[in-house]
Every structure is written in structure tokens, then in C-alpha cells.
Amino acid sequence: MNFTQELSAYFKERCLLAEPMSRHTTYQTGGPAEAYVYPQTDEEWSFVLKLARTENIPLRVIGFGSNILVGGKGIGGIVCSTKRMNQTSVQDNRVTAQAGAALDKVCELAALAGLAGMEKLSGIPGSIGGAVYMNAGAFGQETFDCLEYVQAVDFDGRPAVLLKKDLPHSYRRVDGLDGYIVLGAGFSLEKKDFASLVQTRNSILHKRIEKQPLEYPSAGSVFKRPAGDYASRLIDEAGLRGLSVGGAKVSEKHAGFIVNFNHATPEDIKTLMEEVRRQVKEKSGVELELEQILWGEFSV
Numbered sequence: 001m002n003f004t005q006e007l008s009a010y011f012k013e014r015c016l017l018a019e020p021m022s023r024h025t026t027y028q029t030g031g032p033a034e035a036y037v038y039p040q041t042d043e044e045w046s047f048v049l050k051l052a053r054t055e056n057i058p059l060r061v062i063g064f065g066s067n068i069l070v071g072g073k074g075i076g077g078i079v080c081s082t083k084r085m086n087q088t089s090v091q092d093n094r095v096t097a098q099a100g101a102a103l104d105k106v107c108e109l110a111a112l113a114g115l116a117g118m119e120k121l122s123g124i125p126g127s128i129g130g131a132v133y134m135n136a137g138a139f140g141q142e143t144f145d146c147l148e149y150v151q152a153v154d155f156d157g158r159p160a161v162l163l164k165k166d167l168p169h170s171y172r173r174v175d176g177l178d179g180y181i182v183l184g185a186g187f188s189l190e191k192k193d194f195a196s197l198v199q200t201r202n203s204i205l206h207k208r209i210e211k212q213p214l215e216y217p218s219a220g221s222v223f224k225r226p227a228g229d230y231a232s233r234l235i236d237e238a239g240l241r242g243l244s245v246g247g248a249k250v251s252e253k254h255a256g257f258i259v260n261f262n263h264a265t266p267e268d269i270k271t272l273m274e275e276v277r278r279q280v281k282e283k284s285g286v287e288l289e290l291e292q293i294l295w296g297e298f299s300v
């Protein structure tokens with residue numbers, strides 16, 4: 001049996017072959033993953049990790065695909081989704097969540113329980129695993145602010161509990177997680193009046209609707225914030241608002257976003273990203289760094 005047959009036999013309907021990644025990314029475009037599986041238990045993770053290791057198959061983990069652009073030619077190997085691992089719990093001032101729980105749901109849970117520290121992350125459309133991996137943040141709050149520990153497994157299948165102090169982190173960057181798959185996380189929060197937390201959450205959700213082009217598929221901010229500035233300001237200043245390539249466009253509402261406004265191919269989006277970087281560098285001298293992650297093969 002080859003690896004796709006082994007995965008199909010083991011995961012049954014939780015194994016999809018030649019699965020279009022347009023179904024699993026918020027850009028809603030992207031070529032096929034050779035095998036797309038949903039491991040849920042420790043045994044299932046052990047199985048898929050061992051298979052990948054012994055047969056030398058590339059293995060990637062995806063949460064909600066809200067920060068990934070997949071090339072039109074697709075991805076070889078195995079993509080593991082955490083989407084079906086989504087348990088959460090609250091005890092005293094601690095929230096724990098499995099990797100595939102929605103960050104926004106966890107923010108809501110914390111706010112309703114009168115626990116402060118995550119309310120400003122409301123509306124970020126990622127999973128807990130993705131938020132930890134990227135140190136997602138907004139409005140001056142970051143995932144690592146209240147993170148206590150990460151429950152993980154390494155690519156050799158060894159379980160690990162990583163404490164925040166073991167994971168050096170900064171703006172949208174975490175060191176020390178690259179060899180691991182995040183299975184869950186614990187957050188330590190502060191007790192506060194729940195009504196004020198819910199109010200903050202609602203006002204953040206409202207600001208997102210007001211400022212972000214949520215009516216189109218996107219993967220949020222394309223570039224990281226350069227020191228002392230905003231990528232969107234530089235893009236705007238370079239006159240690139242509304243610039244388009246095929247079905248991809250620099251959002252008119254928020255110049256930091258590229259939106260898939262009309263059946264964009266991944267190559268349209270990638271070409272536009274490169275054009276924006278080139279023109280911003282030419283006009284302001286600043287080299288924008290990509291925040292979004294490119295996976296698989298592109299035809300440009």
C-alpha cells in the first residue's frame with residue numbers, strides 16, 4: 001500500500017485525497033492537497049506522524065487556513081487538520097482549549113466567564129493552534145500575553161508540555177515551536193467584571209466590521225507591521241489601494257488586505273503581493289515582510 005491508501009484505510013471518511021485547498025483556506029483558492037486528514041486522538045497523531053516519518057512524506061498542520069495561501073499546483077504529502085479537536089473548558093481563572101477550537105469562541109467563553117486577557121483578540125478568524133503558532137494579536141493584545149502552556153507533540157511523536165518561558169516570542173513570531181504540533185493550550189486570565197469584557201468584545205467586533213473588508217475572502221493583513229509604521233499606510237501612500245491582478249485586489253477598504261474579489265487564482269494573489277512589495281520598496285524604501293504563509297507549488 002502507498003501512503004494515501006494507508007491513510008484512507010486508517011482514517012476512512014476523515015481522509016480526503018486530492019482535496020482542493022480552496023475549501024480549507026479563507027482566501028477560498030488553492031490547489032489540491034495530496035492527502036488531507038483529521039487526526040483527533042493521540043493514537044491517530046502517532047499513526048500519521050509515524051507514517052510520514054518512515055516513508056519520508058512531508059506533513060503539515062492546518063488550523064482554519066486563515067493565514068495561508070496555497071499554490072495552484074497544490075501540496076504534496078499530508079495536510080493534517082485540527083478542526084475536529086475543539087474541546088474547551090474554564091476552571092477558576094484558567095481557560096484550556098484544544099488546537100482546533102476557534103480563537104473567537106474561546107474569547108467569547110472567557111469574556112462570559114468574567115476572565116480578562118483575550119477580549120481584544122475577538123474576531124480573529126483562526127484556531128487556537130494557529131493563534132499560538134503565529135502569536136496572533138490585535139488592538140495591543142497578543143495570544144502570548146495570557147498563554148500559560150502549550151500541549152504539543154513533536155514530529156517524532158513525543159508528547160511535550162511547553163511553558164511560555166520556553167517559547168521566546170515577539171510580534172507575530174514564536175521561536176521554539178517549529179518542531180512541534182500544537183494540540184492544545186492553557187491560558188491564565190484575570191477575573192474582571194463580565195459586562196465590561198463583553199462590551200469591549202462587542203466594540204472590537206464592531207471595529208473589525210467597520211475597518212476590514214469582511215465581505216470578501218482574504219487572509220487578513222498580508223504584511224507584518226514594519227517598525228514604527230503600518231504596512232497599510234505605506235501601501236496607501238504608494239497609491240496601491242485598489243490595484244488588481246486577475247481576481248485579486250488590494251482592498252479599497254483596508255490597504256493592508258488583499259481580497260479575492262473575483263475567483264482569484266493563488267498566482268494572482270502571489271503576483272499582487274510581489275508587486276505591492278516592489279512598489280512600496282521603490283516608493284518608500286521599506287521592505288515589507290510577508291505575514292502570510294505560502295504553501296505548495298505556484299505556477300509563477
Ligand SMILES: Cc1cc2nc3c(=O)[nH]c(=O)nc-3n(C[C@H](O)[C@H](O)[C@H](O)COP(=O)(O)OP(=O)(O)OC[C@H]3O[C@@H](n4cnc5c(N)ncnc54)[C@H](O)[C@@H]3O)c2cc1C
Pocket residue numbers: 026060061062063064065066067068082099123124125126127128129130131132133134135136137138180181182183212214218219220221293
Ligand atoms: C479577516 C481576517 C482578519 C484577521 N485579523 C487578524 C488579526 O487581527 N491579528 C492576527 O494576528 N491575525 C489576523 N488574521 C490572520 C489569522 O487569522 C491568524 O494568523 C490566525 O492566528 C491563524 O490561525 P489559523 O488556525 O487559521 O492558522 P492557519 O492559517 O491554518 O495556519 C497558520 C500557520 O500556523 C500553523 N499551525 C496552525 N495550527 C497549528 C497547530 N495546531 N500546530 C502547529 N502549527 C499550526 C500552520 O502550519 C501555519 O504555518 C486575520 C485573518 C483574516 C482572514
